[in-house]
Amino acid sequence: MSDNDYLSKIRNFCIIAHIDHGKSTLADRILELTQTVEKRDMEEQLLDDMELERERGITIKARAVRLKYTADDGEDYIFNLIDTPGHVDFNYEVSRSLNACEGAVLVVDASQGIEAQTLANTYLAIDQDLEVMPVINKIDLPSAHPDEVKEEIENVIGIPADDAPLISAKMGINIKAVLEDVVNKIPPPVGNCSAPLKALIFDSYYDSYKGVIVHVRIKEGTIHVGDRIRMMATDAEFTVTELGYMGATQLLNTDTLLAGEVGYIAASIKSIGDTKVGDTVTSAERPAEQPLAGYRNVNPMVFSGIYPADGAKYADLREALEKLRLNDASLSFEPETSIALGFGFRCGFLGLLHMEIIQERLEREYNLDLVTTAPSVVYKITKTDGSVCYIDNPTNYPDPSEIEVAEEPIVKANIYAPADYVGNIMELCQQRRGTFKDMKYLDQTRVELHYDLPLNEIVYDFFDSLKSRTKGYASYDYEISGFVPSKLVKLDILLNGEIVDALSFIVHADSAYPRARKIAEKLKDNIPRQLFEVPVQAAVGGKIIARETVKAMRKDVLAKCYGGDITRKKKLLEKQKEGKKRMRKLGSVEVPQEAFMAVLKLDE
Amino acid sequence: MNKVGLYIHVPFCLSKCPYCDFYSVRYETELAKSYAIAVKKNIALYKDVKFDSIYFGGGTPILLWREICDILSDISDKIVDGAEITAEANPCCTDREALSSLKAAGLNRVSFGLQSSVDRELKALGRRHDAFTGEKAVELAYSVGIKNISADIMLGIPEQTPNSAAETVRRFTSLPLTHISAYMLKIEPNTPFAKQKLSLPDEDGYADIYLETVRLLEENGFDQYEISNFAKSGGECRHNLKYWRCEQYIGVGPAAHSYFGGKRFAVPNDLEKFIKCFPQQTRVTDGQPGGFEEYMMLKLRLSEGVDLDKVQAVYSVAKRDIERKLKELPNDLYRYENGTVALTPKGFLVSNAVIGILTDIT
Numbered sequence: 001m002s003d004n005d006y007l008s009k010i011r012n013f014c015i016i017a018h019i020d021h022g023k024s025t026l027a028d029r030i031l032e033l034t035q036t037v038e039k040r041d042m043e044e045q046l047l048d049d050m051e052l053e054r055e056r057g058i059t060i061k062a063r064a065v066r067l068k069y070t071a072d073d074g075e076d077y078i079f080n081l082i083d084t085p086g087h088v089d090f091n092y093e094v095s096r097s098l099n100a101c102e103g104a105v106l107v108v109d110a111s112q113g114i115e116a117q118t119l120a121n122t123y124l125a126i127d128q129d130l131e132v133m134p135v136i137n138k139i140d141l142p143s144a145h146p147d148e149v150k151e152e153i154e155n156v157i158g159i160p161a162d163d164a165p166l167i168s169a170k171m172g173i174n175i176k177a178v179l180e181d182v183v184n185k186i187p188p189p190v191g192n193c194s195a196p197l198k199a200l201i202f203d204s205y206y207d208s209y210k211g212v213i214v215h216v217r218i219k220e221g222t223i224h225v226g227d228r229i230r231m232m233a234t235d236a237e238f239t240v241t242e243l244g245y246m247g248a249t250q251l252l253n254t255d256t257l258l259a260g261e262v263g264y265i266a267a268s269i270k271s272i273g274d275t276k277v278g279d280t281v282t283s284a285e286r287p288a289e290q291p292l293a294g295y296r297n298v299n300p301m302v303f304s305g306i307y308p309a310d311g312a313k314y315a316d317l318r319e320a321l322e323k324l325r326l327n328d329a330s331l332s333f334e335p336e337t338s339i340a341l342g343f344g345f346r347c348g349f350l351g352l353l354h355m356e357i358i359q360e361r362l363e364r365e366y367n368l369d370l371v372t373t374a375p376s377v378v379y380k381i382t383k384t385d386g387s388v389c390y391i392d393n394p395t396n397y398p399d400p401s402e403i404e405v406a407e408e409p410i411v412k413a414n415i416y417a418p419a420d421y422v423g424n425i426m427e428l429c430q431q432r433r434g435t436f437k438d439m440k441y442l443d444q445t446r447v448e449l450h451y452d453l454p455l456n457e458i459v460y461d462f463f464d465s466l467k468s469r470t471k472g473y474a475s476y477d478y479e480i481s482g483f484v485p486s487k488l489v490k491l492d493i494l495l496n497g498e499i500v501d502a503l504s505f506i507v508h509a510d511s512a513y514p515r516a517r518k519i520a521e522k523l524k525d526n527i528p529r530q531l532f533e534v535p536v537q538a539a540v541g542g543k544i545i546a547r548e549t550v551k552a553m554r555k556d557v558l559a560k561c562y563g564g565d566i567t568r569k570k571k572l573l574e575k576q577k578e579g580k581k582r583m584r585k586l587g588s589v590e591v592p593q594e595a596f597m598a599v600l601k602l603d604e
Numbered sequence: 605m606n607k608v609g610l611y612i613h614v615p616f617c618l619s620k621c622p623y624c625d626f627y628s629v630r631y632e633t634e635l636a637k638s639y640a641i642a643v644k645k646n647i648a649l650y651k652d653v654k655f656d657s658i659y660f661g662g663g664t665p666i667l668l669w670r671e672i673c674d675i676l677s678d679i680s681d682k683i684v685d686g687a688e689i690t691a692e693a694n695p696c697c698t699d700r701e702a703l704s705s706l707k708a709a710g711l712n713r714v715s716f717g718l719q720s721s722v723d724r725e726l727k728a729l730g731r732r733h734d735a736f737t738g739e740k741a742v743e744l745a746y747s748v749g750i751k752n753i754s755a756d757i758m759l760g761i762p763e764q765t766p767n768s769a770a771e772t773v774r775r776f777t778s779l780p781l782t783h784i785s786a787y788m789l790k791i792e793p794n795t796p797f798a799k800q801k802l803s804l805p806d807e808d809g810y811a812d813i814y815l816e817t818v819r820l821l822e823e824n825g826f827d828q829y830e831i832s833n834f835a836k837s838g839g840e841c842r843h844n845l846k847y848w849r850c851e852q853y854i855g856v857g858p859a860a861h862s863y864f865g866g867k868r869f870a871v872p873n874d875l876e877k878f879i880k881c882f883p884q885q886t887r888v889t890d891g892q893p894g895g896f897e898e899y900m901m902l903k904l905r906l907s908e909g910v911d912l913d914k915v916q917a918v919y920s921v922a923k924r925d926i927e928r929k930l931k932e933l934p935n936d937l938y939r940y941e942n943g944t945v946a947l948t949p950k951g952f953l954v955s956n957a958v959i960g961i962l963t964d965i966t
Contacts, residue, residue: 529807531934531957552934554811556956559788559832564611564847564861567868567889570898576960588932 007260008188009075012217013133014082014097016122017107018115018475022137026107026169026178027065027083031248033175034067034079064100064203064215064262066245066252071183079182080217080262082202092298092330092350095124096202096278099294100217100262103131103186105178106153110136110144110166113152113446116416116475122157131186132157134164135178140171148443156442191259196288197221197229199257199265199281204272206326210242212269216281217262219292224256228284229267232291236274237284238267272326298330300348301409301480302355302375302459303392305336305502306362307344309369309593310581314343320366321345324358331358336393340502340586341371346393349375352459371584371593373502377455380407380483394504397490400541407483408506409455412437415466417474419447424469432457433508455480456506491516493523493599494537494544498587503599516546519599526595529553534589607684609657609846609853612643612675613860614665615875618697622730622796623789627859627873628663638879639857640671644678646856646884653854655679657688657843666693669702673709680710688713688752688842695733695741704748713752713841714745715785721775722768725761730796739779746780752839754783759813761789762802766816773817777824782839786817787832811953818949831905831952848902850894856884868893896921897963904959909939909946925965932961 017023067079082097098104104125108114125132134153136146146166153161165177203215223229227240244253245263257263269275277298280291308317318335325331332348349355355375362368379391381398382405391397413434415425419441426436429451437450453462458478466474489512493503503523507515516538523536527550534550558569583590616631616639629635660672672691676683683689690713691706703714718738720726726734733741738755745753755776759769776784788810791797805813818828826834830848833841846853855862858878861870868890871878878884896919903910912923923943930940937951937958951958 531932531937531954531961553807553954553957555788555807555814556954557788557831557952558956559790564853564855564863565870565889566847566861566863566893566898566902567870569901570890573897573901573956573959576956577964580960 006258007190010078010080010188010260011103011182011186012080012082012101012189012260012262013103013105013182013186014101014125015105015107016118016125016132017137018109018112018118021107021109021112021115021118022169023083023107026105026135026137026167026175027081029169029172029175030067030079030081030179031065032172033179034069064246065248066262067248069179069183072180073183077183079179082262092296093203093277094121095128095294096200098125098128098130099278099292100200100202101130102189103133103182105182106132106134106157107137107169108134108149108153110138110146110149111141112473113149114156114416114442116414116477119156119416119448120414120477126157126159132159133181133185134159134161135181136161136164136166137169139166140168140173152443152446189260191218191220193222193259195220195259196286197223197227197281197283198288198292199223200292201231201275201277201279201281203277204275204329206272207266210266210268212266212272212275212326214265214269214275214281215246215262216257216265218257218259220259220288221283222256222258223265223281223283229265229281230284230287231274231276231279232282232288233276233279233295234274236269238269238274240265240267242266272329276329298350300330300332300350301455302349302351302377304347304349304355304375305338305341305344305373305393306333306347306359307338307341307371307373307502309371309584311342313368316366317345317362317368317370320362320368321347323366324361328358330354338373338395338502340500341373341584344371348392352463369593371502371596373596374505374599375459376505377409377459379409379488379506381405382407391506394490394506395501397504397506400489405485406488408486408488410452410481410484411455411458411478412481413451413453413458413476413478415449415451415474415476416442417447417449417470419445421470421474422447422449425449425466425474428462428465428469429453432462433511452481453478454486454508456508489540491519492539493519494535494539495523495527495589495591496532496534496587497537499539500586500591502586502596512540513545516540520546520548522599523595524548524550527589527591530588530590532588606653606852607656608653608864609659609843609851610647610655611843611853611855611860611862612658612660612665613855613857613871614660614663614668614672614692615639615858615873616662616667617664618667619732622800623791625792625795626663629875631664631667635875635879636668636671639875640668640675642879642882642884643671643675643856645882647675647679647682647854649883650682650854653682654684655682655687656684657846657853658683658690659843660691662692664694664697665691666697666702669706672711673705676709676711683710690715690754690841690843692717693741693745695738698741698744700744700748703745703750707748707750712750713754714750715754715783715841716741716745716756718742718755718776719758720761720764720768721772722764725758725764725768725772728762729758735775739775742779742781751780752782753780754785754839754841755779755781757784757786757817759786759788759817760805760810762804764805764813766813769813769817770820773820773824777821777826781836783833783835783841784821784826785833786814786821788814814953815949827907828949829907831955845906848906850899850902861889862886863893866893867891895919897959900963901959904945904947904955904962905952907946909944911944913943921965926962929962929965933958 015023064082069077069079150161165174167174198220199216199218201214204212207213225240230237243257244251278295282288321333330350333345336346382388383402384404434451434453440448487509488506489509491507492499520536520538533552536548537544538546583592615628617628689711692715694717721735723734821834828834829840852864854864858871858875859873867888869886869888871884916923939946
């Protein structure tokens with residue numbers, strides 16, 4: 001068999017779609033239609049097998065599946081469908097998944113049209129020379145207007161959309177047309193089986209029996225079981241113990257993987273840090289000269305302190321974080337100590353969603369009660385002595401007298417929304433210290449706005465605010481563009497006159513007053529009454545700029561004793577004690593966990 | 605011979621008050637008779653005890669005054685001389701015949717569920733009597749020779765103000781009462797009140813009403829001896845004091861609780877079962893009662909307070925540890941004199957939090 005024979009029967013593609021536009025449902029239908037999964041085994045959103053993914057309806061980690069499809073031309077084709085995450089926090093993972101494909105199916109909602117994330121990912125795909133193949137979904141909805149959406153695709157993205165299949169993934173309408181388009185429009189992979197091995201890692205996960213399993217697209221060469229392989233970015237070497245394809249519900253063993261194919265490698269790899277997404281796998285005996293292009297280290301952009309609510313659970317938290325990192329190389333953490341919260345970890349995340357997901361997984365999968373401090377971005381500080389440091393924890397922010405220049409990270413944000421909401425969006429961006437760059441009409445009703453925004457203004461609740469001011473129609477994405485000098489101050493929060501280090505954060509000087517007032521109010525509402533009156537103060541550099549008071553508790557009593565039912569009273573007191581365990585004692589003040597997060601949600 | 609208290613739960617009412625979650629069923633003559641037989645049989649089971657206090661609680665015990673007379677005569681050999689014998693009563697179910705018969709059978713204390721002397725508030729509570737009927741009932745009891753009379757005041761009634769509560773206190777203290785219980789209305793789940801949107805005082809409102817009530821009662825000679833209980837000199841309810849002083853009591857009847865033989869146990873809330881099953885079924889609610897926390901929880905409800913030297917001796921909890929905890933409290937919540945801690949009215953109001961702190965010794 002010559003190289004081209006098998007290659008011409010392979011199609012590697014992904015699906016690009018905005019959240020809720022039906023990507024996972026389309027994937028489900030394709031699995032059904034290709035009979036990769038028997039109908040009786042079919043669960044909704046089969047590829048999203050993490051509990052959290054199903055609940056939130058999002059794809060967190062990319063996944064891939066191999067399908068067999070008999071086309072109308074009578075030939076059998078191998079499809080490798082590579083699922084990609086849809087959220088801006090996971091942009092890098094998206095770009096790596098795209099790199100493993102020759103084509104992308106672009107799913108656009110027939111009633112909502114193109115959204116920011118779709119556009120961003122589509123541009124990523126076009127940049128990587130993928131064939132983008134539009135599909136218009138949800139045509140069964142009464143509000144569907146497929147012709148306008150087609151026009152939008154042609155105008156905005158600049159790809160022909162005239163013969164885009166009109167489908168309903170939910171109702172199973174016209175799915176076959178999509179598969180035929182995949183065969184006919186997406187080019188087969190190219191590659192030379194006898195060249196030195198180059199395999200792109202686009203995903204990896206930890207399996208407790210086999211070690212790290214890496215998902216790869218073989219770009220060049222061939223890999224066999226028993227081969228000695230090397231990771232080109234980390235130089236780590238391993239011996240291949242198992243190769244195979246990813247079936248929808250199980251792994252399918254094989255002896256070799258050829259150029260053009262998508263599959264997995266197991267090689268008794270202990271640490272996921274050795275198998276970075278985007279890295280190139282090559283042969284240790286006959287290495288490739290150059291790795292595949294495009295690998296970069298992903299740096300966390302948002303940091304937050306995570307502490308066990310019960311100090312005794314510190315070791316459990318460490319173990320849980322280590323286990324999570326096995327599957328998520330973009331999670332970073334190191335021990336830190338807080339005067340208020342004791343021992344915990346400074347964790348780095350790709351973004352706020354990533355942070356929330358990690359937090360939820362720790363609480364759910366590892367049954368931990370956590371206290372999470374306000375997320376912070378990284379600040380670049382040039383000190384008066386000329387040294388430069390990066391600060392990701394407000395507690396470590398230097399004294400103003402030592403600071404020559406303080407810089408904060410800036411992002412380029414693209415916001416897409418119906419034109420009606422431009423005023424609201426501009427108002428929001430202005431409040432968040434945005435600099436307007438330009439605005440483009442995508443069509444008569446939709447606009448694209450470009451802003452430069454400080455990252456620290458968008459990590460908290462920017463997306464929520466954007467949604468609420470545009471009735472949910474706006475979408476946005478961003479990329480970090482660098483650091484710019486800024487007037488920053490550290491805002492301290494005092495409870496009962498004592499600074500609570502875990503509540504301090506960095507804020508632009510102009511926002512300090514309104515921020516301080518709101519936070520003091522929020523804390524007042526979230527801290528239950530105590531036996532003492534508790535002053536809540538906010539201060540900049542020792543100067544109090546806001547104050548609220550939590551009034552002293554006046555009633556907390558079990559008044560009646562009925563017929564000597566002492567046990568009930570005792571149980572109520574025990575329950576009360578349990579409830580107290582969920583509080584952190586900061587000095588003499590009991591603070592519930594919710595208070596730490598409540599201070600973040602200020603736009604209410 | 606063991607001297608213990610006896611609590612008899614009488615689970616019958618003419619109608620259910622909308623705030624009440626105590627166990628009761630509609631009154632029926634035949635059911636009441638079978639119930640009384642079961643009560644007598646169950647009390648007879650306890651051979652080696654004598655009762656120095658008996659309390660008929662409910663429900664509306666006065667509805668069963670004939671049965672109560674019968675029970676008292678049946679168990680007379682178990683009652684010590686001078687025992688306190690109380691029955692709860694509702695003003696509208698009380699008449700001269702009932703009261704004088706009970707008096708003749710040995711009853712020497714009656715506790716009226718008056719709740720308020722403001723008709724609007726009585727209506728809001730769904731009570732069957734008005735203020736006038738309530739006062740007449742107290743006078744009637746006094747006139748048949750029952751000199752030890754208690755009345756309940758409800759605090760925190762919808763629409764109640766410190767002024768209207770004060771009005772109730774003034775009217776009650778002019779009646780021939782020896783004892784007043786002032787309970788704060790608590791909205792219990794699964795009661796009609798829980799489903800209604802009531803205009804209730806807020807935390808500060810409750811606190812103001814309570815503190816003002818305590819002050820007025822004291823001013824009128826009713827000394828506070830427990831969070832919710834006040835008495836003229838010598839009028840303290842000896843039966844209820846047993847609960848707070850960790851003394852033994854036996855409960856008979858559905859929903860009755862006992863502390864006896866080293867355990868706390870309760871009879872299920874099921875009248876039919878109580879009548880059918882002999883002896884009455886019980887479930888242990890606390891197999892190891894009598895610990896430090898329980899002692900503190902109960903004793904701190906009393907104005908007499910807790911003797912820390914005794915705590916140190918009995919429960920091996922260091923006096924200085926508790927003293928250290930006391931320093932965490934605002935000093936208007938407690939008094940600490942001669943090694944004894946007692947809460948002030950302000951302290952009683954937040955006693956859950958205070959007890960939580962004082963028993964959090966590690």
